[in-house]
Amino acid sequence: MAQTATTDPQLGVRRPALSPSRASDFKQCPLLYRFRAVDRLPEVPTKAQLRGTLVHSVLERLFALPKTDREPDRARELLAPTWSELSADNPEWAELFDGEDVQGWLESATKLLDSYFQLEDPRRFDPEACELHVELELESGVRLRGYVDRLDVAPTGEIRVVDYKTGAAPREIGEAKAMFQMKFYAVVLWRLRGVVPRQLKLMYLTDGQSLAYAPDEAELRRFERTLEAIWQAILKAGKTGDFRPSPSRLCDWCAHQSLCPSFGGTPPEYPGWPEPDPGVETALDRAD
Ligand code: SF4
Numbered sequence: 001m002a003q004t005a006t007t008d009p010q011l012g013v014r015r016p017a018l019s020p021s022r023a024s025d026f027k028q029c030p031l032l033y034r035f036r037a038v039d040r041l042p043e044v045p046t047k048a049q050l051r052g053t054l055v056h057s058v059l060e061r062l063f064a065l066p067k068t069d070r071e072p073d074r075a076r077e078l079l080a081p082t083w084s085e086l087s088a089d090n091p092e093w094a095e096l097f098d099g100e101d102v103q104g105w106l107e108s109a110t111k112l113l114d115s116y117f118q119l120e121d122p123r124r125f126d127p128e129a130c131e132l133h134v135e136l137e138l139e140s141g142v143r144l145r146g147y148v149d150r151l152d153v154a155p156t157g158e159i160r161v162v163d164y165k166t167g168a169a170p171r172e173i174g175e176a177k178a179m180f181q182m183k184f185y186a187v188v189l190w191r192l193r194g195v196v197p198r199q200l201k202l203m204y205l206t207d208g209q210s211l212a213y214a215p216d217e218a219e220l221r222r223f224e225r226t227l228e229a230i231w232q233a234i235l236k237a238g239k240t241g242d243f244r245p246s247p248s249r250l251c252d253w254c255a256h257q258s259l260c261p262s263f264g265g266t267p268p269e270y271p272g273w274p275e276p277d278p279g280v281e282t283a284l285d286r287a288d
Helices: 020-028 030-038 047-064 072-089 091-095 102-119 171-193 217-240 249-253
Strands: 004-007 014-017 129-137 143-153 159-165 199-204 209-213
Touching: 014 143, 020 030, 020 171, 020 217, 030 217, 047 072, 047 102, 047 129, 047 143, 047 159, 072 091, 072 102, 102 199, 129 171, 143 171, 159 171, 171 199, 171 209, 171 217
Parallel strands: 159 199
Antiparallel strands: 004 014, 129 143, 143 159, 199 209
16 A cells, blocks of 8 residues: 555645555556556455455454453354444445355354464453554655554563454465565554564464564664655656556456456556545455
């Protein structure tokens, strides 16, 4: 995610910000970025994406319960009412199940929750925040914005950033992308709080495994420059409309192959750079 419009409280204007989903899109394939952030072509979510969104929401609600209530059965009980609320807010999601067995799909989400409980016991700690909105402007003027799935802060002040991965893509394909997003959050938290996060933790709920990484300040400094360079590259491409396709295995998950020259398609005419609001990050992006 690279950009979302944000409101500057001092200037009272909406300002573009780089988000991890769109930044990751641009890094993967500039044309994919263009389709999502500039053309804003609609994408029909897959049921796997919706399941990920649902499970993220259930885990957020689970942590809102008293510690002693955070048990597997309680989490499963949250699935149906949480889906009712999500589908009421997004009726087009419910339409994807036209005539299909929603109950069976809900039950498939229990497997992700069961995987979660194999990885940790949520009765043993309280996170500082779930679905935390973070945003700041770097000295270079590049504004970063994102949502952290969960932030744990130890009594000693050590920070752990946690991201739940629920996507259908094989883990080895998504791992570099996931780590990119985690470093993005680490830079934002480091700059906001003056503390380098002690641990970036990815929890893969499809296969019940986790990956932990300890960044250091020099690395985050370099990564910050990478983000600034990505933003400059986006602005440059935005002026000319020169967003080139960059085919990879990830094309299998691209909703826009029919418009992509690498697959024999033709992109729509470039609509121009949509300042000051070049794109938004959705709940589906966040639950990837
Ligand atoms: S199909 Fe592949 S190369 Fe084409 S826009 Fe999508 S991600 Fe990029």
